[in-house]
Amino acid sequence: MIQVKVSLRPIISKINMPTVLKTAILPGDSIERLFVATQVGEIFYIGNGVIGTFLDIRQRIIKLGASSGGYDERGLVGLAFHPDFYYNGLFYLHYSVAGSQGPGALTGTFESFKPNPCDTDTLNLKWLNREIQYDHIDTVEEWVLNSNGQPQRRRTLLNIRRPFLNHNGVNSLNFSPETGKLVLTTGDGGSGYDPFNLSQNDMEIAGKIIEIDVAKHTFIDNPPVVTRFNELPVSIQETLTVIAKGGRNIPGILFQRFYNYYIKYVGNVGQDLVESIFSFIHYKPIPVTQLVQAALMNSEPDQEGFINFGWRGWEGAFPTSIITGCSANPSLDEKTVSYYNEAIETSVRRLQPLISYFHKDPRSDKFGGTALTGVQPYMGNGIPGLTGNVVFADLARKEGSHHPVRGVLAYIRVPKECKLNDFSVIKVDYNFGPQSAYYVSLGANLNQSRLYLGVYGSTKVADAHQGTVFEIIPQ
Numbered sequence: 473m474i475q476v477k478v479s480l481r482p483i484i485s486k487i488n489m490p491t492v493l494k495t496a497i498l499p500g501d502s503i504e505r506l507f508v509a510t511q512v513g514e515i516f517y518i519g520n521g522v523i524g525t526f527l528d529i530r531q532r533i534i535k536l537g538a539s540s541g542g543y544d545e546r547g548l549v550g551l552a553f554h555p556d557f558y559y560n561g562l563f564y565l566h567y568s569v570a571g572s573q574g575p576g577a578l579t580g581t582f583e584s585f586k587p588n589p590c591d592t593d594t595l596n597l598k599w600l601n602r603e604i605q606y607d608h609i610d611t612v613e614e615w616v617l618n619s620n621g622q623p624q625r626r627r628t629l630l631n632i633r634r635p636f637l638n639h640n641g642v643n644s645l646n647f648s649p650e651t652g653k654l655v656l657t658t659g660d661g662g663s664g665y666d667p668f669n670l671s672q673n674d675m676e677i678a679g680k681i682i683e684i685d686v687a688k689h690t691f692i693d694n695p696p697v698v699t700r701f702n703e704l705p706v707s708i709q710e711t712l713t714v715i716a717k718g719g720r721n722i723p724g725i726l727f728q729r730f731y732n733y734y735i736k737y738v739g740n741v742g743q744d745l746v747e748s749i750f751s752f753i754h755y756k757p758i759p760v761t762q763l764v765q766a767a768l769m770n771s772e773p774d775q776e777g778f779i780n781f782g783w784r785g786w787e788g789a790f791p792t793s794i795i796t797g798c799s800a801n802p803s804l805d806e807k808t809v810s811y812y813n814e815a816i817e818t819s820v821r822r823l824q825p826l827i828s829y830f831h832k833d834p835r836s837d838k839f840g841g842t843a844l845t846g847v848q849p850y851m852g853n854g855i856p857g858l859t860g861n862v863v864f865a866d867l868a869r870k871e872g873s874h875h876p877v878r879g880v881l882a883y884i885r886v887p888k889e890c891k892l893n894d895f896s897v898i899k900v901d902y903n904f905g906p907q908s909a910y911y912v913s914l915g916a917n918l919n920q921s922r923l924y925l926g927v928y929g930s931t932k933v934a935d936a937h938q939g940t941v942f943e944i945i946p947q
Contacts, residue, residue, distance in 0.1 A: 473883075473885065473894075473895075473896035474857050474896070475857075475896065475899060475901070475945040476855065476857035476858055476883065476896070476898045477770040477822070477898070477901060477935075478855060478881070478898055478899070478900055478901070478944050478945060478946060478947055479900070479901045479902055479944075479945050479946070479947045480900065480902040480925065480942035480943070480944060480945070481942055481943045481945050482940055482942055483506065483512075483518055483924070483940075483941045483942060483943055484508060484516060484518055484523055484940070484941045485786055485939070485940040486937045486938075486940075487508065487513040487514070487516070487887075487937065487939040487940070487941070487943075488510040488511060488512045488514065488548075488933070488936055488937060488939055489512070489770060489912060489926075489928050489933045489939055490508050490509070490510055490511075490907070490912060490913050490926035490927075490928070490939050490941055491509050491510060491511045491547070491548060491549055491642050491643070491912070491913055492507075492508070492509035492548075492549075492550065492551040492642075492643050492913065492915065493506065493507075493508055493509075493913055493914070493915025493916075493924040493925075493926055493941060494506075494507050494551060494552075494553065494566040494881065494915055494916075495507065495916075495917040495918055496553040496558075496563075496570040496918075497555055497557075497558050498558075498617070499557070499561050499927055500516070500641035501520050501558075502883070503517070503520060504677070505517045505518060505519035506519065506917075506924065506941075507526060507551065507553075508926075508941050509548050509551040509867055510548065510932055510939070511536065511544070511546075511547035511548055511549070511868060511933050512530055512533060512547060512933065512936075513528065513530040513531075513532060513533040513547065513548045513567065513597060513672075514528050514529075514530065514548075515527040515528075515551065524550070525842070526623070527615075527623045529548065529562075529565070529567065531570065532567065532569065532570050533546075533547050533548060533567055533568060533569075533570055533763075534546055534547070534568040534569060534570050534571070534572055534573060534608055534933065535570070535573070536726045536933045536943060537700035537932060537934030538934075539573075539637070540637060541867055541932070542930075542932035542934035542935060543932050543933070543934075544637060544932075544933045544934075545637060545638040545639065545640055545662075545933060546568035546608055546637055546640055546644075547568055547643055547933065548566075548567040548568070549566055549567065549568075549620050549640050549642050549643075549644050550564070550565060550566025550612070550641065550642075550643065550644035551563065551564070551565060551566075551645060552564045552645035552646055552647055552654060553589040553647075553744070555649075555652060556645055556646065557617075560616070561616045561618070562614060562615070562617075562626075563614075563615050563616075563617070563623075563679050564612065564613065564614055564629075564645050564654055564686070565611075565612070565615060565616070566610065566611070566612050566613075566641070566645050566656065567610065567611060567638065567643070567774035568608050568609070568610050568611075568634075569608065569609045569611050569631075571608070572608045573607070573608055574605070574607050574608060574635060574643070574775050575604075575605065575606075575607075576606070576607045576635070576637075576668065577599050577602075577605050577606060577607065577636060577661075577663075577667075577668075578635075578636075578663065579633035580822040582877030584663075584664075585663045586664065586665060586794055587663060587665050587667075587794070587810045587811065588775045589794075589808060589810065589811075589812065590904065593662050594661060595811060597667045597668055598668060599635055599667075599668040599670070599699075601920045602635075602699055603633075604632060605635075606633045606634060606699075606777075607635060607636050607637045608630045608633075608634050608636055608637065609631055609632065609633055609634065609697055610630075610631075610634055610640060611628055611630065611631050611632070611676065612628070612629045612630040612632075612645070612684070613625055613626075613627070613628050613629065613631055614626045614627050614629060614686060615630075616673050624749060627693055628693065628694055628695055629654075629684055629686070629691075629695070629708075629711075629720075629844070630677075630684075630695060630698075630708070631694075631696065631697040631893070632658070632677055632696050632698065632699065633698065633699045634661055634662065634743070634824070635661045635662060635663070635668070635670075635678075635699075635816075636661060636662025636663045637662060638659075638663070638721070639659035639660050639662040639663075639720065639721040639741075639930040640658075640659050640662070640721075641657045641658055641659040641721065641722055641723070641724075641725070642664060642721075642816050642845070642913070643655075643723050643724030643846065643913065644656060644657045644658070644659075644722070644724065644913070645830070646724055646725055646726070647786055648683065648726075648727065648734075649690075649727050649729075649734060650727070650734050651683060651839070652687075653683040653684060653685050653686070653713075654683070654684040654685075654686050654841045655681060655682070655683055655684075655715070655725050656681070656682045656684060657680075657681050657682075657719065657722040657724060657725055657738075658677055658679060658680050658681075658682065658722075658723065659678065659679065659719065659720070659721045659722060660678050660719060660720050660783065660784070661678040661679070664743060665743060665784060665792065665810060666720065666783065666784040667681070667801065667929070668759065669784055669814070671717060671718050671719055671720065671783050671784055672717060672718060672780075672783075672784065672785075672814070674701075674714075674717070674763050674766070674767065674773065675700045675701055675702055675757065675763065675767055675832075676699065676700055676701075677698070677699060677700065677701060677937045678699070679717055679718060679719045679720070679783065680715075680716065680717050681714070681715040681716040681717065681719065681722070681725060681738070681779070682712055682713070682714055682715070683712070683713045683714075683715060683719075683757060684711055684712060685711045685712075685941070686711075686914045687904070688710065688711045689911040690705070690707040690708050690711060690841075691707070692707060692708060694706060695708055698702060699937055700704070701760045701763055701764055702767060702768075704760070706761070707924040709760045709764060710760075710761060711719060712759070712760040712780075713757040713758060713759050713760065714757055714758050714760060714763065715755055715757045715779055715932075716738070716755070716776075716778070716779035716780065716781060717779075717780055717781070717782060718779075718780045718781035718782045718783045718784075718786075718818070719738075719740055719781055719868075720740050720741055720742070720781075720783040720784070720921075721740070721741040722738055722739060722740055722741070722744070722843060723739045723741070723847065723897075723913075723914075724738075724739070724846070724847070725737070725738050726738075726848060726849060727849075728849035728851070728862070728886070728920070729851075730886070731755070731789075733753050733754075733797050734753070735751055735752075735753055736751060736752050736753070736851075737749060737750070737826075737847050737862060737888065738750045738751075738756070738823075738847075739846070739847040739864065740780070740783065740788065741842045741843050741844050741904055742828075742831070742841075742844075743792060743845075744787075744793070744794075744795045744829065744831065744917050745787050745788070745789050745790050745792075745793060745795070745807075745830065745831060745840075746757075746787055746788040746789065746790060746827050746829060746830050746841075747828070747831075747841045747843065747844040747866065748781075748787070748788030748789070748825040748827065748828045748829075748844075749825060749826050749827050749844070749847055749862070749864060749884070750757040750779075750781055750825050750826055751826040752779060752823060754777065754779055755778070755779050756777025756778055756779055757777060757778070758773055758774075758775070759830055777890060777892070779823055780818060780821050780822045781822060781823060781825075782818050782819075782821075782823070783817075784810075784811060784814065785811050785814030785815040785817065785819075785821070785822075786815060786818060786822055786834065787817040788825045788828035788878045789824070789825055789828040789892060790812075790828070791810075791812070792809070792810045792811055792815070793807040793808060793809055794808045794810050794871065795807055795812055796808070799867050800896055824892065825892065826884065826892075826893055827884050827892065827894070827895055828892070829841050829866075829882070829895055832870070832871065835897075837897065838895075839866070839869050839870070839880050839882075839897055840869065840870030841866045841869075841870065841880070842865060842866055842867045842868040842869075842870055843866065843867040843868075844865070844866060844867075845865045845866065845867050845879075845911055845912055845913060845914065846864060846865040846872050846911075846913055846914025846915070847862060847863075847864045848862070848863050848914050848915065848916050848920070848923060849861075849862050849863075849916075849920050850862070850883075850920060850921075851919065851920040851921055852865050852919075852920065852921030852922060852923075852924055853921070854921070854922075854945065854946055855923075855945075855946050858883055860885075860886060861884065861885050861886060862883060862884050862885075862886065863881060863882070863883045863884055863894075863898070863914065863923060864881070864883070864884070864914070864942075865879060865880070865881055865911040865913075865914040865925065866879060866880040866882070866911065867879055867910050867912065867931070868880075868910055868911075868912060870943045875904075875907040875908075876906055876907055876909065877908040877909065877910060878904070878906065878908075878909050879908070879909055879910050879927065880897065880909025881900055881911065881944070882897045882898055882899060882909065883895065883896055899947075900947050902942075904927075907926050907929045907938075908930065909928075909929065910923060910927065910928045910929070910930070910931055911926070911927055912926045912927065912928045912939075913925070913926030914926070922943060922944075923943070924941060924942065924943055924944065925941070925942045925943075925944055926940075926941050927939065927940050927941075927942065
C-alpha cells in the first residue's frame, strides 16, 4: 500500500463538538452545502463561504457532561436527509431528550462494570426495573423544512430508553441507497462489556442496525418509550426490519457503489483490544414482526443472511478479553477471555471483520488506536492514492508524545477476496499548534468525492467551542 499524504483546509472553527458531517442541496438552491451537526444540538450549513444556522435544538437536548466530569456521549448524534430532501424538505434527527435524566441501570460510574469469569452472576446480569432504572431517553424524529425556510418537527418515529450514558452511536442515521429506508445504528446501551448482553438479544433494540420505512405512516404522534421491539405498537413494528445485531458502538453505516451492488461498511468501537470495520454486500433483514412472533412462539427466527458482528462474545477478530497487568512483568498484560461460552456460540454465526486494528501495535508503520470515530469510502480523484478505498479516523494515537494529543487517519483497500486486511496510515500535514487535536468525526459529500474531518481540542463536550471542521485535501 502506498504512503498517502494529505493536508487539511479549515472550513468552520470554534464550534462545539461536531458529531455529523454531511452535504445536501436545500430546496430551491443550486449548490451542495456542508451541514455540521454538533453534539449540543446546533446544525450549521456552509456554502460559497457563507455560514448559517440551519437548526438549533439545544433546548431539546439533555444537559450534557453534568454527571460525568464534562465527558458525554449523548446529545445530537444522528442527522440524515431524505433522498428527496430537495423536493420534500424531510430530514431526520436522533438525539437524547432534555429532562429525561435517570439514575442509570447500575450503581456506580457508567464505565465501572467488568465481568468476572469466575463469578457467573456477573455473566448473567439482567436489566431490571427498566422504567425507573435507566440513564436517559433517545428519540428519532422526522422534521420538514417548510416553504418559509423554517424547520419544523413532524412526528416521532421511536422513543428508546437507554441504560447508560455512553454507546448511543454517532452518525447514527443514514439512508440506504438500495432500499430507500432510513437506517438507525443504536449501540449496545453502554457501560463496558455490555453487562446485560443486549446486543445479542433479538428482542432488544440496543446493539442493532435497524431499517425504518419512513414512507409508512403509523399515525402515532408520540410512540411509547421502549427498550424492546415487542413493546412497540404493531403499526410501528411493521415499519421496522433488523439488518444486524452484535454491535457495540457503531459510527454509522456507509454505502459504496460497486458495479450493480453497494458495499456496506460498519465500524464497531472496541473494548480494550481492537477497533473493527466490517463489510458486506448481501444481507437478509428480519422484519421486527417476525422477531416478535418467534419470541412469542419461543422459537428461533430464520437467520440465514442475517448479519452478526459477534459482540459481546467477540471484539472484532478476538474473543472479548479482560486485560490486567502482569505482576511479574509490569510491561506485559494478562488477557482473560471474558465470555468463553458466548465466544463459542457466536464464533460460526458472526461476520468476520474486514479489518481489526489494535490498541497496542508494535509495528513501526502502524499506530495504537483509541476509538474508531468514522468510516468513509472515497470515490474522488483529488487524492489519487485514496481513490476507491475506505478511509477511517481514530480519536487519538496512543503511542509517542501524549501532549498534545493527535488523532489518526488511515485507509484500507477494497478487498478482492474474503480475508482479514491490513491498513496504511495517512500522513497529515497540518500544524495544530500546542492544542490537542482529537479526530471526532468523518464525513463526505453526496458522491463521496470530498472528505471532511471533525477535530476537537478536548474529549469533553462541556469544554465548549474547541471544534474545527476541515476538508481533507491533497498535500
